[in-house]
Amino acid sequence: MLLPPLDVATYPTFNMSRGAYASRPPRPSSIVSSTSSSSSTSSRTCTASPDFPRIQKLICAVFRSSRITVQQAERLQSRIHQVYLTRLADDSSLVLKCLPTANVRLLRHEKHTLGTEVKTLETLHEYTQLPVPRIIKYDSHGGHFGSPFLIMSHLPGRRLSELSPHLTTAERSAIDRTLGSYVRSLTSLSATQFGMTHRVFEHKGCKSWREAFLALLEAALRDAEDMLVTIPYDSVRYYVSKHSHALDEVTEPRLVALDVCSPDNVLIDEYTKRVTGLVGFSNVIWGDALMNGGIANGTKAFFEGFGECPMRTGGIKIRMFMYTIYRAILAVVAHHYRPHTGMDELEVRRELVCALNELARM
Structure with missing residues (x-):
């Protein structure tokens, strides 16, 4: 489904009647x-x-x-x-x-x-x-x-991150299956250009996914350089550039919500254990559908809902390693800008090095 850039924002009118929005008791x-x-x-x-x-x-x-x-x-x-x-x-x-x-x-x-x-x-x-x-x-x-x-x-429900330890295997599989179908819906949307959402809707996006992704990666690397974060800059730039031809296989910009399946952004009914809502759409770009949140580490149930499990061979395999590198760099840099206890920097750096080594062997 091709989406023309929208230039005019319209705001719906809401009647402030009792019960119009569900809420939980505040702490x-x-x-x-x-x-x-x-x-x-x-x-x-x-x-x-x-x-x-x-x-x-x-x-x-x-x-x-x-x-x-x-x-x-x-x-x-x-x-x-x-x-x-x-x-x-x-x-x-x-x-x-x-x-x-x-x-x-x-x-x-x-x-x-x-x-x-x-x-x-x-x-x-x-x-x-x-x-x-x-x-x-x-x-x-x-x-x-x-x-x-x-x-x-306001959407009802509690965060998946809060309920996850209390879910049964069947309940978690049902949630993953639902998330897979939701991500499939996201990937059905396309635009006319690649890149960051505000630029695409201003008709200032990129003509190719290669150009857009390399710009995103370079911005993340420069953020790291600004904070003197230790990252293998030269290796990242060299091996991503060497394999950047794989990015040209993506010819149609698709909606990419990078944080869509983050446990903090998935709302669950604490009684039925079903997904009640998705939040956190501030980190959205237009590019390769396989970069969407949830796909990199999707479970069997997730891909059942998604409709297919992408074969990680050839160009797809190369691109998935590139996206792992990009996400890892963003996570490490954001942690240096705004430290928080919920991030295992050592594990993220391990993912970065493993993905980089895989690219080097290709």
Whole structure:
């Protein structure tokens, strides 16, 4: 399915009726409440941006009504953006996503994340039936709020990363099968150019996947160089360039959601153990469908849902090693920019070296 670049964003109208959005009870330790009198809570929220009064003012302005009351605003876990789950007086919920704070250093490919997420979600709602959030309001300038922001519907469910240790083998296989079918839906979407989403929709993308992928890889390497991260730069550039002809086998740009199957981005019903939603579409490009999240380490059940298991021979095998190298470099560099405990850098570096050695032997 060929998608023309979309230049005009349209925002659906939502009625703020009770039960319009499912939500889970917020955790007290991370809540900003209009009725809270805890000094410890106040000390935590006074440094957060936006604070509770600004959230209330923004929601009222978006829906053009002073009658809407925000009862609670819970800060959600996010490695880059400021994300808040806001609970309204009618018990409905919205998600507010804002730019990172000034002290968060971004990688080169992270400069247009909000715009990328908006374009991607609009496209998915128009051309697929995937369970993803709906855009309620996106303001790329920020207006009275002062900085760009995105408001989305809130999807029910808990993160797969939270429930994974408690799933049976059959339950996990069913989830993987569903994810495989969802990734297949993503790969059915195509565009007219290759590269980063914001450039493709501005008609400034690349004509070939080779050009686009090499630019992505070089940007990641330069981010690493900026932080003096130890990586085999010369070997990566040499062997990827040597085998770059395999990238020319990709002739049609397909939607590539790099983080689509990340356990933190898959929402699960904790009772039925079924997938209820997918989130995290800020890291999306147009290129080789085999670069989509989930494919590199897909299980048998995943590929049953996907419809096929790509034969890792010839050019496909070469490209898969290149994508492993790219993902590993991004992970290592991001960890140096924004350290977090959930990343095993040694294991990621091992994957990088193994993939690089495989390319060297070809």
